[in-house]
Amino acid sequence: MxxxxxxxxxxxxxxxLRILVDRLWPRGIKKDKIDLWLKDIAPSDEIRKFYHESKDFEAFKKKYIEELKEKDTKELLELAKQNTITLLYASKEPQNNAVVLKEYLDWILEKQK
Known part of the structure; x- marks a missing residue:
């Protein structure tokens, strides 16, 4: 899950398992609150800046999914098959990279059934 x-x-x-999926470590958070930090799974700076400037979530989502197709998600997928994992993000926005990543991983897991 x-x-x-x-x-x-x-x-x-x-x-x-609590997994931080942001590129930057969140302010004020101690390391014992997070089990694993996968900063390389976060959107590139280019896509992150695009979203902050445009606020176009659907375009951000498409761009990030294209990036995810090129990234190694095997570790996350294996962890999700064996445990409950929680993808952690710092953003105050409900639409964020963790939500897109979850949707992408769920889609892959569903295809593997």
Whole structure:
């Protein structure tokens, strides 16, 4: 099972493995609040800047999914098959890279059934 959660929300047992999927470490967060940091799975600076400037989530989503197709997601997929994982993000926006990543991983897992 894959979940998403803002990194500033309290840690819960139901989170399972807590994985930060942002390129930058969030301010004020101690390392013991996160189990794994996969900064390379985050959107490139180019796509991140595009989204911050345009606020076009659908275009951001398409660009990020194209990037994800080129990235190694095997580790995340294996973890999701074995455990509950929670993809952590710092953004205050409900539409963010973790949501896109979750949707992409869920799609791959569904295809593998």
């Amino acid at each position: 894959i979940k998403t959660k803002r990194v500033y929300e309290p840690k819960e047992e139901t989170d399972g």
